[in-house]
Amino acid sequence: MLVGVCDFPGSYAFPPAGYGGIERWLWAVAVGARAAGADVHLLGPGWLPELEPDWIRKPIRLEDVIPGSLAERELKAAGYDLLVVGHEYPSLPAWVRTRSELGCDVATFQHSPSFQHTETAFDGQRSRLYCYSPEMIERYATHQPIAELAVHLGLDEEVPPATRGRDLVWLGRIDEDKAPHLAARAAQLLGRRIRIVGPVFSKDYVRSHEKILTADHVEWVGELGGPAKTAAIRNASVFVYTYARRYVEAGAAVFGESVRAGTPMAALTWREGTCAQAALCERTGVTAVVPPEADDETASQALAEAIQRAARLDHAEVQEIGKRRFDPTRHFEALAAC
Template sequence: MSFARSLADRDARELRIAVIAPSRFPVAEPFAGGQESFVWQLCETLRARGARVVLYAAAGSDPTVCDELQVFPPLSLSDTAWADTTCPPPEEIESHLAYLWAMRHLRQRTDIDVVHNHSLHHYPVALADLVQAPMVTTLHTPPFSWLEATAQLADRRQIFTSVSHFLAAQWSTLSHRIQVVHNGVDPARFRLGPGGDTLAWVGRITPEKAPHLAIQAALRRGRRLRLAGPVSDKDYAAAHVFPFVDGEQVHYAGHLSGPELAAFYGTSTATLVTPDWTEPFGLVAAESLMCGTPVVALARGGLPELVRPGVNGVLVDAPEQLADAIAAVDGLDRPAIRAAAEQELSVHVMVDTYLALYRGLAADVAQAV
């Protein structure tokens, strides 16, 4: 029996999946961002189904979320190389090194059934033919030029997914090959909460996530607001966020993880999602909805695929409309919001879809052999 056909016939208990994570931050709580959270949750759920997971990730990643952790190598250059005026930034060299190393490592392995790639780099896609196992690449961001160009050369042993229909359309040269799979949230981790009388905002404190818009809306409405997330841009935070944090009307709760984050959502009256860019998906919105907490969001990127006005939240076109929209979520049915999220945004639905994709890819490859 061929490799591909044997994979198509396996169930989840027999699958051996290599997951390639983004290289910049560890896959560990508290998560630096949505991609790290996604990869962690995917690995955990695949393992719960009985699959064997090999995770390629940055140093400091959680070893308990996989069966085998392969850590990207550290960057080491001579003083002469660093002094070269054409030397790229360290993070650029680190990402090149990480994915070149990962693909060379995978080339030597015969125990992997499928590679699930979540990197933002073109090397895994470009070098996929070196690896025995077929590859699924999930697109988490708008197109990067090198990755988009390389993806157009991918053969039938590679398939692509996107986290939203909006994002798939942005990858216009590849959209005919993309299947949309919304990110999923674990309903056991993000439980239905009782609500509360404060507003919530969650995310990286950066200009593109724009917590200052949530602060402005809360102040205009005279409502208390709690912020949570890592301070990823200290200058922005110092100028536009922390001057308004007084511990009373505006409170900063820090960088939360696990039960603390779920409780943060669950004890809030609504979550404000205020991106100043076209958010590819909106994991914060999905997590909030899983806790039964409605979402007040700017109608940008993939958020309209999650937020249904009058059902689980409100969408507005401009930041100036956020304050008035807050009142519109009063009285929305929290248990109903939670129930719908379990049906549409559960990690189990997401993993079911990916397992089917793994087998479908194997069947297609088998027919081509």
């Protein structure tokens, strides 16, 4: 099988060292495809040149191909069986035209809760859309989505054996949607230290919750990538997950990253059917479901209780389950099976 994994214009590298959800997913698919025995071409100029000679890079994007050009003929001659691409592209006319000329299957994962696809983007057979949670399946029901847990990998993020860490950790972009102030308050209620890892996307949000986010028990780490990011997750006793009431998580990378590292999760959600419920089981984490009309203090108390329960889980077992559920090879085989 020949698989083309397509990049796209963006601010993160391909593959990224730290953040970048779709970029990390595409790299995980490439790694999983090769491990499954497929031949893989990294399509697009964004893939790092230093990946060669271990990987085949072809710096061309389908949406830029001119009909009848040499580039189009070379793509057709390659004989791709499957293209894997970011979720916007099966609705992009220029990309769809070139893909139609190639006559291959397409697989993508829905990483946005609000992107509107064209009516003909997916048929559930040759062109397939995958979604993480029941909530996302429902949102994209008209496109015949297939349930699947996304796997995300960054560059040089090999995970060593699990260890029982000490402090709590929260990781993600720091803004209103991700709501780390709830994690900081839950940690405070327990008398626990928490490390906040990630880039600040909203200074206004930080200012509005400055008191709790700058309390003595909170350590600001900043943005991490590669081995440092992996270590921050692995060395925690519990990974604390939060998001805002109105926010819909399309496919958070942190679930797979945390349990693959052997760190149990305590997740706060506002409804059933979210990514947390899809990703976690009773042996890998604890999910607190709080009514959205509840205030922040009530939510933080429920999250604190979830943290206490998650802290009793076995890290080695969490990692064993995590590596199995969020295995790149298994994930690719699911995307390729139709």
